[in-house]
Amino acid sequence: MTDSPAFRPEPRTPRGFQDRRARDLRVEREILAQVSAVYEQYGFEALDTSAFEYADALGKFLPDSDRPNEGVFALQDDDEQWMALRYDLTAPLARFAAQHWETLPKPFRRYAYGPVWRNEKPGPGRFREFIQCDADTVGSARPEADAEIVALAVAGLEAAGLPRGTAVLKLNNRKLLNGLLSAAGVADDHQKLAVLRAVDKLDRLGADGVRLLLGEGRKDESGAFTKGAGLNARGIEAVLAFVAAGGGSRTDVLARIADVIGGSAEGDEGLADLSRIDVALKGLGVAEDQAVFDPSIVRGLEYYTGAVFEAELLLDTVDEKGERLRFGSIGGGGRYDDLVARFTGERTPATGFSFGVSRLAAALRAAGREPGHQARGPVVIIAFSEADMAHYFEVAGELRGAGIAAEVYLGSSGMKAQMKYADRRMSPAAVMLGGDEIAAGTVTVKDLDLGRALAAKVTDNQTWRGERPGQATIRRAELVAFVRRIIEG
């Protein structure tokens, strides 16, 4: 079965993908378990859809024959139809909702999590495959539906390990800026989008940088020029005054926005929406420090039609080298009333929130909030001799039956290496059942944590070997109870 002997494939993870081991997985699974419980409490049902979608259902990046993989991983099925791996969970939801609209309970509330794929240049903390977790309501245009998504996001992040004060949900409404721009005579959609992109960079570039981007454009330190939105001076100042209207309670912000935005129909609508969201949030018990109105939150996406949300981490974070790290947004969402209409032709209001699970886990780690417990290995049963394997498996069975993770060492190395193996697996204990013990009806159990602690004080090898720290020989019948005591500390 070997190929040409000269060929040795290099074992490596594909670019932008990653292997995740027990330590990372347990944190991520814990987050998902906690968040799922919260989402279900809020009345959202679980949904899992396929990894592949027909490319036309994903919308924006339709593969054409020249560049079928732009942005997405796509392939052509044997019936020549283009299929693509989903790049988020919102587009598949829109497809699902459109497909089953007649039979769904409406409004349809669902949460989903799973891998999504993006075929683009990977960067640090930016992968081509990652786990996303979404909750959405389809079929309710009420601002209260947005408010509930916000409340759920706040509760979800808290359950995921970010207690109150470590994160804040910021919200805004697209209608406000749209109304402002319309009133200023900006009708062109491209120009509006350019304004949104410019505002989106406020936290990074500051008001002066954004001012340039709203106008002619901006040259950055590397000399690259970014074309601006081309607003006139009055328009620029109006937008800047609007985005600066944040701060203080939600009521304060609303009052300030009302001053700045100055009566366009769409703007007034946005204000009314936010006001109703505020009332609902108060009823839902979402405090002023948990969810704030922030006019500078726009989200770069085209498809948002009303409320937009962004969850921001308030903790100081450091990377592996101890350098300060800006994490910024750890989740976001908003209202997208036109997405389902792509399939049905009927405007179907929808709103949702999503976050990257690995990213949140990385944020928790960077903030030193990673759930402390390390991934523990099984109790390792030392294998002394071929002839006694049956005894070892008997012990493994007993421990497993008692709900204790256990395994018989199945390598071919000597005892020293076996102890090392148990050490490396972070096993709580090693069980020794050699010829002596079997003959005497006893078993020797070593508490590896205790042994490690005791070993730190021993410098002399003779003592170390003589004392056998953390180790006890007990009657065979006491094994399970003894091991359980070690594990439970």
Add this chain to the structure above:
RNA sequence: GCCGCCUUAGCUCAGUUGGUUAGAGCGCCAGAUUGUGGCUCUGGAGGUCCUCAGUUCGAACCUGAGAGGUGGUACCA
């Protein structure tokens, strides 16, 4: 996508003006210690010097192209 920097052992990195056999620390394996993870000592394994082409008597080192990584920037569902 564009601009800068980087690429030598599993990891972190040395490597003289271009000169013979490319090193260190950590890690790994083994022994000292017939049945004990730590410490210490001893030994060992491990390298297409990112790839290809060129310059040269001779390239880890110089030149070019490409790949990968990284930092900005753009885009971001």
